[in-house]
Every structure is written in C-alpha cells, then in structure tokens.
Amino acid sequence: xxxxxxxxxxxxxxxxxxxxxxxxxxxxxxxxxxxxxxxxxxxxxxxxxxxxxxxxxxxxxxxxxxxxxxxxxxxxxxxxxxxxxxxxxxxxxxxxxxxxxxxxxxxxxxxxxxxxxxxxxxxxxxxxxxxxxxxxxxxxxxxxxxxxxxxxxxxxxxxxxxxxxxxxxxxxxxxxxxxxxxxxxxxxxxxxxxxxxxxxxxxxxxxxxxxxxxxxxxxxxxxxxxxxxxxxxxxxxxxxxxxxxxxxxxxxxxxxxxxxxxxxxxxxxxxxxxxxx
Numbered sequence: 001x002x003x004x005x006x007x008x009x010x011x012x013x014x015x016x017x018x019x020x021x022x023x024x025x026x027x028x029x030x031x032x033x034x035x036x037x038x039x040x041x042x043x044x045x046x047x048x049x050x051x052x053x054x055x056x057x058x059x060x061x062x063x064x065x066x067x068x069x070x071x072x073x074x075x076x077x078x079x080x081x082x083x084x085x086x087x088x089x090x091x092x093x094x095x096x097x098x099x100x101x102x103x104x105x106x107x108x109x110x111x112x113x114x115x116x117x118x119x120x121x122x123x124x125x126x127x128x129x130x131x132x133x134x135x136x137x138x139x140x141x142x143x144x145x146x147x148x149x150x151x152x153x154x155x156x157x158x159x160x161x162x163x164x165x166x167x168x169x170x171x172x173x174x175x176x177x178x179x180x181x182x183x184x185x186x187x188x189x190x191x192x193x194x195x196x197x198x199x200x201x202x203x204x205x206x207x208x209x210x211x212x213x214x215x216x217x218x219x220x221x222x223x224x225x226x227x228x229x230x231x232x233x234x235x236x237x238x239x240x241x242x243x244x245x246x247x248x249x250x251x252x253x254x255x256x257x258x259x260x261x262x263x264x265x266x267x268x269x270x271x272x273x274x275x276x277x
Contacts, residue, residue, distance in 0.1 A: 014039060015053060022069060026157065028082065029068045029090045062087060062131055081132045086158040088120040088136055096123035098149045099162040100139060100171050101178035107152055107162050110188030119178050121146075121163075121171070139178065148204055165192055166200040170208060173216040182247035182266055186220055187274045198228040202235060212244040219246065219260045223268045224275070 011019065021038045022030055036046045050067065053059045059067045060080045068087070070080045081087060085099055085107070098104075101119040105111045117135045120126075123146060126138035148167030153159045163171055172178075172185035179185050189196065198221065205217045218235040221228060245252050245263045254264040 011058070014049070015058065018053075019058070019069065028157070029062070029066065029086065031067070032065050060132070063091060063129055066090060079132050081134060083154050083158055084118045084134050084136075085154045085160045085162075087131065087134075088118045089158075089160045091129065091136060092120050092122045092126060092138065093124075096143065096146060097121065097161060098146070099152070099160050100141075100168070101175060102180060102184075104163045104168040105172065105179060105184075105188045107154070108165055108168055108188075108192060110168065110191050111184070112187075137178075139175065145208065147207065148200075165196055166204055169196065169201060170204045170213060170217070173205075173213045173220070174208070174210055176247055177249050181249040182216065183271065183274060186224070186271050189220060190224060190275050193224065193226075198226055198231050202228075202231045206234065206238060211238075211240060211242060214238050215244050215260045215262050216246060219257070219262055220271075222260075223271045 018035060018038055022028070022034070027034055032043070032046055032050065035041070035050060036043065039046065039049065041049060050059065054061055054067070057070060059069055061067055062081075068080065068082050085103065088099060088103075089097065098121050099107060099119070100121040102111065102115055102117065103119045106115045117137055119137050119139060121139045121141040123141055123143045125140055128135065128137045130136070148164050148170070149161050150164045151159050152162040162168075169185065169189055172188070173182075176182045176185055179188070201217060201221075205213050214235050218232055221232060221235075239261055241261070243256060243261045243263055245265055246254070247266050250265045252263060252265060254267070256262070257264050
C-alpha cells in the first residue's frame with residue numbers, strides 16, 4: 001500500500017484513489033461496475049478513464065469490461081495476466097464453475113508437462129478466449145453435475161474452485177480430449193493412485209450416469225490392478241450392450257473387449273508401460 005501512496009502524484013488523485021480502493025478490497029481483477037462505484041463517474045467517463053489507465057500500463061484488459069491491476073513493481077508493463085486460474089474464475093463470473101480437466105490435473109500434480117490451455121467447467125455457455133497468449137476454454141456443465149468440488153489456494157491471496165481428485169479423473173474419462181487423451185488420464189491416475197478413493201470414483205461415475213465413463217473407469221481400475229471387487233461389480237452392473245471407444249482422441253480401431261464393452265484403440269500393454277515411465 002505504501003507504494004501506491006508514493007505514486008499518488010504520478011498517478012493523479014483519481015487513479016490513485018481507485019487503485020488504493022481496489023487493493024484494500026482485494027479486487028485485483030475488477031470490472032467497470034467496480035470503477036463506477038468507486039469513482040462516481042458516468043458509464044461513458046468510466047470507459048474513457050479505464051482506457052487511459054490501460055494505455056498507461058496501470059491495468060491490463062482481460063476481456064471487454066474485465067481488467068486486472070498491474071503490480072507496481074512491474075513498472076509500465078502492459079502485458080500482465082496474473083494467475084490464470086484466478087482469471088478463469090473471473091471470466092466464468094465467479095459462480096457455478098470449477099477449474100477442470102487438464103488444468104485440474106495440473107493443480108493436483110497429475111501432469112508432467114506445462115499446460116498451455118486453462119480449462120474451466122461452467123453452468124453456462126462461455127466462448128473461448130486467448131489472453132496474452134494463454135488460451136481459456138470453457139466446458140458447459142449441467143448445474144446438477146456441479147459436485148465433487150473443493151477450494152484450492154493458487155497463490156497467497158486467491159483461491160478457486162477445482163474438481164477434487166476423483167472428479168478430476170471422472171471428467172478426464174468423460175472428455176479425454178481435454179486432458180491429452182486417455183493415456184494422460186491413466187498416467188495422472190497412476191501418479192496419484194495412493195490418494196484416490198475407489199469408492200468415491202465409482203460413486204461419481206454412477207452419479208454422472210455416462211456409459212463411456214463407467215466403461216473406461218472399470219477398465220482403468222483393472223489395468224492398474226486396483227483390488228476393489230465390490231466397486232468393479234457396481235460398475236459392471238450398469239453396463240449395457242453398447243460399445244464405446246476407449247480413447248475418442250485417437251482413430252477408432254483395435255479389438256472389442258466384451259468385459260467392459262470397449263473398443264481398445266489403446267492396448268492394456270500401452271497403459272501398463274505408462275506406469276513405468
């Protein structure tokens with residue numbers, strides 16, 4: 001806060017007051033309504049005022065009407081994104097959302113490669129955006145499917161909602177394409193296998209009620225040699241005659257595996273090799 005007061009003459013009283021108030025409120029990411037309320041400016045004057053702050057490198061525009069404060073220690077840096085997961089939270093409107101798929105895998109330590117896309121599930125349609133080279137993709141989710149979520153601190157001041165370990169695996173099995181394919185989901189599963197609760201995995205799969213997820217989870221549990229006969233029986237009890245491809249990211253092919261009604265375009269041997277990688 002001392003830094004802001006030191007810059008008051010440089011910023012001008014109105015800009016200094018805005019930045020001071022936003023920092024005191026913890027609103028590093030803010031919208032035009034916040035600025036109108038703090039400054040008392042009209043909507044048109046607010047837009048002009050913010051445009052000036054953007055040109056001066058004091059704030060960065062994330063999307064129309066949404067902005068982030070540039071830390072003073074960065075000087076006149078005009079391209080500042082901040083924490084991408086906090087940005088995703090704000091882009092989703094802050095409600096009925098969660099960080100999901102490959103991004104959730106990243107937060108849970110289930111990946112070994114840097115993630116170039118931020119995935120967020122939300123109960124409304126939100127178009128994708130690229131902000132300062134980071135791509136934000138939003139996956140539509142039914143409101144009743146917003147379960148298995150936890151709060152996760154991504155830095156000292158910001159927390160987001162993220163799928164828990166089990167829901168992250170289930171989402172990966174539903175949409176392998178958003179996680180790099182079935183093999184990446186299996187690798188993440190193996191990395192956190194000691195922390196995953198098999199019963200909760202099965203509960204989530206059955207609650208979601210997606211046939212492909214039930215099949216892929218049963219196959220994954222068995223190929224990873226998880227000893228849970230009762231849970232596997234619960235999954236097998238929900239099978240139908242329909243076959244699904246194991247990994248929809250890859251070309252369809254491979255043999256049909258009747259036990260789980262799957263077409264194995266990734267072989268069990270390939271999955272087992274990932275465990276040794």
